[in-house]
Amino acid sequence: MKSSVIIFPGSNCDRDMDVALKKFGFQNKMVWHNDDKLPNSDLIVLPGGFSYGDYLRCGSIAGKSKIIKSVIEFAKSGGLVLGICNGFQILTETGLLPGVLQQNKNIDFICKNVFIKINNKDNKYFKNIEKDILELHIAHNEGNYFCSNDELKNLEDNNQIAASYCNEKGDCNEKINPNGAIKNIAGIFNKEKNILGMMPHPERMIDKYLSGEDGTIFFKNLISNLKS
Amino acid sequence: MKIKVIVTLKNGVLDPQGKAIQQTLNGMGFANVENVRQGKFFDININEKDETKAKSKVEEMCKKLLANLVIEDFKIL
Numbered sequence: 001m002k003s004s005v006i007i008f009p010g011s012n013c014d015r016d017m018d019v020a021l022k023k024f025g026f027q028n029k030m031v032w033h034n035d036d037k038l039p040n041s042d043l044i045v046l047p048g049g050f051s052y053g054d055y056l057r058c059g060s061i062a063g064k065s066k067i068i069k070s071v072i073e074f075a076k077s078g079g080l081v082l083g084i085c086n087g088f089q090i091l092t093e094t095g096l097l098p099g100v101l102q103q104n105k106n107i108d109f110i111c112k113n114v115f116i117k118i119n120n121k122d123n124k125y126f127k128n129i130e131k132d133i134l135e136l137h138i139a140h141n142e143g144n145y146f147c148s149n150d151e152l153k154n155l156e157d158n159n160q161i162a163a164s165y166c167n168e169k170g171d172c173n174e175k176i177n178p179n180g181a182i183k184n185i186a187g188i189f190n191k192e193k194n195i196l197g198m199m200p201h202p203e204r205m206i207d208k209y210l211s212g213e214d215g216t217i218f219f220k221n222l223i224s225n226l227k228s
Numbered sequence: 229m230k231i232k233v234i235v236t237l238k239n240g241v242l243d244p245q246g247k248a249i250q251q252t253l254n255g256m257g258f259a260n261v262e263n264v265r266q267g268k269f270f271d272i273n274i275n276e277k278d279e280t281k282a283k284s285k286v287e288e289m290c291k292k293l294l295a296n297l298v299i300e301d302f303k304i305l
Protein backbone atom coordinates (compact mmCIF):
# COMPACT_ATOMS: atom_id res chain seq x y z
CA MET A 1 0.00 0.00 0.00
CA LYS A 2 1.28 3.43 -0.93
CA SER A 3 0.86 6.54 1.16
CA SER A 4 1.94 10.16 0.87
CA VAL A 5 2.43 12.69 3.66
CA ILE A 6 2.20 16.35 2.67
CA ILE A 7 4.75 18.66 4.29
CA PHE A 8 3.86 22.31 4.77
CA PRO A 9 6.23 24.91 6.20
CA GLY A 10 5.57 24.49 9.92
CA SER A 11 4.38 20.88 9.82
CA ASN A 12 5.99 19.04 12.72
CA CYS A 13 4.31 15.63 12.88
CA ASP A 14 5.20 14.72 9.30
CA ARG A 15 8.19 12.56 10.22
CA ASP A 16 6.36 10.83 13.09
CA MET A 17 3.64 9.97 10.59
CA ASP A 18 6.25 8.73 8.09
CA VAL A 19 7.74 6.45 10.79
CA ALA A 20 4.31 5.15 11.76
CA LEU A 21 3.15 4.47 8.20
CA LYS A 22 6.37 2.63 7.32
CA LYS A 23 6.33 0.64 10.57
CA PHE A 24 2.98 -0.87 9.62
CA GLY A 25 3.80 -1.60 6.00
CA PHE A 26 3.03 1.48 3.93
CA GLN A 27 5.48 2.57 1.25
CA ASN A 28 5.43 6.22 2.17
CA LYS A 29 6.52 9.27 0.23
CA MET A 30 6.93 12.79 1.55
CA VAL A 31 5.41 15.47 -0.69
CA TRP A 32 6.31 19.18 -0.52
CA HIS A 33 3.41 21.65 -0.42
CA ASN A 34 4.71 23.47 -3.46
CA ASP A 35 4.53 20.40 -5.70
CA ASP A 36 1.49 20.20 -7.88
CA LYS A 37 1.25 16.45 -8.46
CA LEU A 38 0.67 13.68 -5.96
CA PRO A 39 2.52 10.39 -6.27
CA ASN A 40 0.30 7.38 -6.92
CA SER A 41 -1.19 6.80 -3.44
CA ASP A 42 -3.77 4.73 -1.60
CA LEU A 43 -3.74 7.17 1.28
CA ILE A 44 -2.88 10.85 1.62
CA VAL A 45 -2.06 12.22 5.06
CA LEU A 46 -2.13 15.86 6.11
CA PRO A 47 0.02 15.82 9.25
CA GLY A 48 -0.10 17.81 12.47
CA GLY A 49 1.88 20.93 13.15
CA PHE A 50 1.55 24.66 12.64
CA SER A 51 1.40 25.04 8.87
CA TYR A 52 2.40 28.57 7.84
CA GLY A 53 2.77 29.47 11.51
CA ASP A 54 -1.01 29.27 11.99
CA TYR A 55 -1.20 32.68 10.26
CA LEU A 56 -4.67 34.09 9.60
CA ARG A 57 -6.47 30.98 10.93
CA CYS A 58 -5.06 27.51 11.59
CA GLY A 59 -4.90 25.64 8.30
CA SER A 60 -6.25 28.50 6.19
CA ILE A 61 -3.09 29.20 4.17
CA ALA A 62 -2.28 25.49 3.73
CA GLY A 63 -5.86 25.09 2.54
CA LYS A 64 -4.98 27.26 -0.49
CA SER A 65 -1.51 25.83 -1.17
CA LYS A 66 -0.45 24.44 -4.52
CA ILE A 67 -0.64 20.74 -3.65
CA ILE A 68 -4.09 21.08 -2.10
CA LYS A 69 -5.80 21.23 -5.51
CA SER A 70 -4.54 17.70 -6.20
CA VAL A 71 -5.53 16.56 -2.70
CA ILE A 72 -9.06 17.89 -3.25
CA GLU A 73 -9.25 16.15 -6.62
CA PHE A 74 -7.98 12.90 -5.06
CA ALA A 75 -10.49 13.16 -2.21
CA LYS A 76 -13.40 13.96 -4.51
CA SER A 77 -12.61 10.91 -6.63
CA GLY A 78 -12.99 8.75 -3.48
CA GLY A 79 -9.32 8.57 -2.41
CA LEU A 80 -8.58 8.18 1.30
CA VAL A 81 -7.45 11.41 2.95
CA LEU A 82 -6.54 11.47 6.63
CA GLY A 83 -5.96 14.78 8.43
CA ILE A 84 -4.52 14.72 11.93
CA CYS A 85 -4.67 17.81 14.16
CA ASN A 86 -3.49 20.66 11.89
CA GLY A 87 -4.40 18.30 9.03
CA PHE A 88 -7.99 18.26 10.35
CA GLN A 89 -7.94 22.06 10.51
CA ILE A 90 -6.72 22.18 6.91
CA LEU A 91 -9.50 19.82 5.78
CA THR A 92 -12.16 22.10 7.27
CA GLU A 93 -10.53 25.16 5.68
CA THR A 94 -10.60 23.51 2.24
CA GLY A 95 -14.28 22.72 2.69
CA LEU A 96 -13.65 18.97 2.33
CA LEU A 97 -15.00 18.61 5.87
CA PRO A 98 -17.69 20.85 7.37
CA GLY A 99 -17.32 23.10 10.41
CA VAL A 100 -14.30 24.73 11.95
CA LEU A 101 -11.79 24.16 14.76
CA GLN A 102 -11.85 27.09 17.13
CA GLN A 103 -9.57 28.00 19.97
CA ASN A 104 -9.92 25.71 23.00
CA LYS A 105 -12.64 26.89 25.35
CA ASN A 106 -10.25 27.36 28.30
CA ILE A 107 -7.56 29.10 26.14
CA ASP A 108 -5.01 26.48 27.22
CA PHE A 109 -2.73 24.64 24.84
CA ILE A 110 -3.75 21.08 25.73
CA CYS A 111 -1.14 18.33 25.62
CA LYS A 112 -2.26 15.06 27.19
CA ASN A 113 -3.60 11.58 26.60
CA VAL A 114 -7.34 11.25 26.06
CA PHE A 115 -9.79 8.46 25.37
CA ILE A 116 -11.90 8.51 22.24
CA LYS A 117 -14.86 6.38 21.33
CA ILE A 118 -15.15 5.15 17.75
CA ASN A 119 -18.72 5.86 16.67
CA ASN A 120 -18.80 4.44 13.17
CA LYS A 121 -16.98 1.35 11.94
CA ASP A 122 -18.62 1.19 8.54
CA ASN A 123 -15.60 2.68 6.75
CA LYS A 124 -12.03 1.91 5.70
CA TYR A 125 -10.53 3.56 8.78
CA PHE A 126 -12.26 1.68 11.58
CA LYS A 127 -13.85 -1.43 10.04
CA ASN A 128 -12.99 -4.47 12.21
CA ILE A 129 -10.98 -2.38 14.69
CA GLU A 130 -10.49 -4.49 17.81
CA LYS A 131 -11.19 -1.76 20.37
CA ASP A 132 -14.08 0.72 20.56
CA ILE A 133 -12.21 3.04 22.89
CA LEU A 134 -8.71 4.19 22.05
CA GLU A 135 -6.24 6.07 24.23
CA LEU A 136 -4.50 8.62 22.03
CA HIS A 137 -2.56 11.85 22.49
CA ILE A 138 -3.81 15.35 21.81
CA ALA A 139 -1.67 18.48 21.53
CA HIS A 140 -3.49 21.53 20.27
CA ASN A 141 -4.60 25.09 20.87
CA GLU A 142 -7.47 25.04 18.37
CA GLY A 143 -9.33 21.76 18.71
CA ASN A 144 -12.72 23.04 19.74
CA TYR A 145 -14.89 21.70 16.92
CA PHE A 146 -17.82 23.92 16.01
CA CYS A 147 -20.49 23.86 13.32
CA SER A 148 -24.01 25.18 12.80
CA ASN A 149 -26.99 23.28 14.21
CA ASP A 150 -28.06 22.31 10.68
CA GLU A 151 -24.60 20.97 9.94
CA LEU A 152 -24.52 19.07 13.23
CA LYS A 153 -27.82 17.44 12.31
CA ASN A 154 -26.35 16.42 8.94
CA LEU A 155 -23.28 14.95 10.68
CA GLU A 156 -25.48 12.96 13.06
CA ASP A 157 -27.97 11.84 10.40
CA ASN A 158 -25.19 10.60 8.10
CA ASN A 159 -23.12 8.97 10.89
CA GLN A 160 -20.24 11.34 10.14
CA ILE A 161 -19.10 11.75 13.76
CA ALA A 162 -16.10 9.43 13.64
CA ALA A 163 -14.88 9.72 17.22
CA SER A 164 -15.87 11.49 20.44
CA TYR A 165 -13.91 12.31 23.59
CA CYS A 166 -14.92 9.98 26.41
CA ASN A 167 -13.63 8.52 29.66
CA GLU A 168 -11.95 5.12 29.78
CA LYS A 169 -15.33 3.44 30.10
CA GLY A 170 -16.61 5.15 26.96
CA ASP A 171 -18.94 7.67 28.60
CA CYS A 172 -19.07 10.94 26.66
CA ASN A 173 -19.99 13.91 28.77
CA GLU A 174 -19.11 17.59 29.13
CA LYS A 175 -16.88 16.87 32.15
CA ILE A 176 -14.32 14.93 30.13
CA ASN A 177 -14.54 17.25 27.09
CA PRO A 178 -10.96 18.60 26.86
CA ASN A 179 -11.47 21.57 24.56
CA GLY A 180 -15.15 22.51 24.39
CA ALA A 181 -15.84 20.71 21.11
CA ILE A 182 -19.52 20.51 20.26
CA LYS A 183 -20.89 17.06 21.25
CA ASN A 184 -17.37 16.04 22.36
CA ILE A 185 -16.40 15.65 18.69
CA ALA A 186 -12.79 14.49 18.26
CA GLY A 187 -13.04 13.56 14.57
CA ILE A 188 -15.45 13.58 11.65
CA PHE A 189 -15.86 12.02 8.21
CA ASN A 190 -17.17 13.48 5.02
CA LYS A 191 -20.48 12.03 3.84
CA GLU A 192 -18.76 9.30 1.80
CA LYS A 193 -16.40 8.37 4.71
CA ASN A 194 -13.23 8.47 2.61
CA ILE A 195 -12.02 11.65 4.34
CA LEU A 196 -11.29 11.56 8.07
CA GLY A 197 -10.15 14.51 10.15
CA MET A 198 -9.34 14.09 13.83
CA MET A 199 -7.48 15.99 16.53
CA PRO A 200 -5.87 13.00 18.34
CA HIS A 201 -2.51 11.72 17.10
CA PRO A 202 -2.40 7.96 16.45
CA GLU A 203 1.18 8.30 15.15
CA ARG A 204 2.31 9.17 18.69
CA MET A 205 1.01 5.91 20.13
CA ILE A 206 2.92 3.24 18.27
CA ASP A 207 5.48 2.19 20.84
CA LYS A 208 4.63 0.41 24.08
CA TYR A 209 7.76 1.69 25.82
CA LEU A 210 7.45 5.34 24.80
CA SER A 211 3.73 5.95 24.79
CA GLY A 212 1.04 3.39 24.19
CA GLU A 213 -0.10 1.07 21.49
CA ASP A 214 -3.56 2.22 20.52
CA GLY A 215 -2.07 3.99 17.49
CA THR A 216 -0.61 0.64 16.49
CA ILE A 217 -4.13 -0.80 16.54
CA PHE A 218 -5.34 2.05 14.31
CA PHE A 219 -2.58 1.74 11.67
CA LYS A 220 -2.54 -2.08 11.58
CA ASN A 221 -6.28 -2.10 11.11
CA LEU A 222 -6.14 0.62 8.44
CA ILE A 223 -3.59 -1.16 6.27
CA SER A 224 -5.41 -4.46 6.67
CA ASN A 225 -8.66 -2.79 5.52
CA LEU A 226 -6.90 -1.24 2.53
CA LYS A 227 -5.46 -4.59 1.50
CA SER A 228 -8.78 -6.44 1.71
CA MET B 229 -6.32 52.08 -3.63
CA LYS B 230 -6.48 51.05 0.02
CA ILE B 231 -9.37 48.97 1.24
CA LYS B 232 -9.87 48.21 4.90
CA VAL B 233 -11.56 45.09 6.14
CA ILE B 234 -12.67 44.05 9.60
CA VAL B 235 -13.32 40.41 10.36
CA THR B 236 -15.19 39.57 13.57
CA LEU B 237 -16.63 36.45 15.12
CA LYS B 238 -20.35 36.06 14.53
CA ASN B 239 -22.68 36.83 17.41
CA GLY B 240 -23.09 33.79 19.59
CA VAL B 241 -19.75 32.26 18.62
CA LEU B 242 -17.56 31.72 21.65
CA ASP B 243 -14.61 34.14 21.85
CA PRO B 244 -12.31 32.89 24.62
CA GLN B 245 -9.65 35.55 23.89
CA GLY B 246 -12.23 38.34 24.09
CA LYS B 247 -13.46 36.88 27.38
CA ALA B 248 -9.90 36.74 28.79
CA ILE B 249 -9.29 40.36 27.75
CA GLN B 250 -12.55 41.44 29.39
CA GLN B 251 -11.67 39.67 32.64
CA THR B 252 -8.19 41.19 32.62
CA LEU B 253 -9.63 44.67 32.07
CA ASN B 254 -12.05 44.08 34.94
CA GLY B 255 -9.12 42.95 37.10
CA MET B 256 -7.18 46.11 36.18
CA GLY B 257 -9.96 48.21 37.58
CA PHE B 258 -12.04 48.83 34.45
CA ALA B 259 -14.97 47.38 36.33
CA ASN B 260 -17.66 48.54 33.92
CA VAL B 261 -16.32 46.55 30.90
CA GLU B 262 -19.08 44.04 30.28
CA ASN B 263 -18.00 42.35 27.08
CA VAL B 264 -15.04 42.30 24.67
CA ARG B 265 -15.03 40.68 21.23
CA GLN B 266 -11.70 40.37 19.44
CA GLY B 267 -11.42 40.65 15.67
CA LYS B 268 -8.96 41.15 12.80
CA PHE B 269 -8.20 44.19 10.69
CA PHE B 270 -6.76 44.08 7.16
CA ASP B 271 -5.34 47.00 5.22
CA ILE B 272 -5.26 45.90 1.59
CA ASN B 273 -3.44 47.86 -1.08
CA ILE B 274 -4.95 46.90 -4.43
CA ASN B 275 -3.89 48.19 -7.83
CA GLU B 276 -7.35 49.25 -9.01
CA LYS B 277 -8.70 52.77 -9.52
CA ASP B 278 -12.40 51.92 -9.60
CA GLU B 279 -13.61 51.71 -5.98
CA THR B 280 -16.60 49.48 -6.77
CA LYS B 281 -14.41 47.02 -8.63
CA ALA B 282 -11.80 47.05 -5.86
CA LYS B 283 -14.42 46.45 -3.18
CA SER B 284 -15.99 43.65 -5.13
CA LYS B 285 -12.56 41.96 -5.44
CA VAL B 286 -11.96 42.39 -1.72
CA GLU B 287 -15.37 40.88 -1.01
CA GLU B 288 -14.32 37.82 -3.02
CA MET B 289 -11.07 37.66 -1.00
CA CYS B 290 -13.03 37.81 2.24
CA LYS B 291 -15.30 34.97 1.19
CA LYS B 292 -12.46 32.80 -0.11
CA LEU B 293 -9.70 33.43 2.42
CA LEU B 294 -9.82 36.31 4.87
CA ALA B 295 -12.91 35.18 6.77
CA ASN B 296 -14.22 31.74 7.62
CA LEU B 297 -17.93 32.25 7.12
CA VAL B 298 -18.82 29.36 9.44
CA ILE B 299 -17.88 31.51 12.43
CA GLU B 300 -16.88 34.95 11.12
CA ASP B 301 -18.47 38.01 9.53
CA PHE B 302 -16.59 40.61 7.53
CA LYS B 303 -17.13 44.31 6.95
CA ILE B 304 -15.48 46.25 4.12
CA LEU B 305 -14.93 49.82 5.27
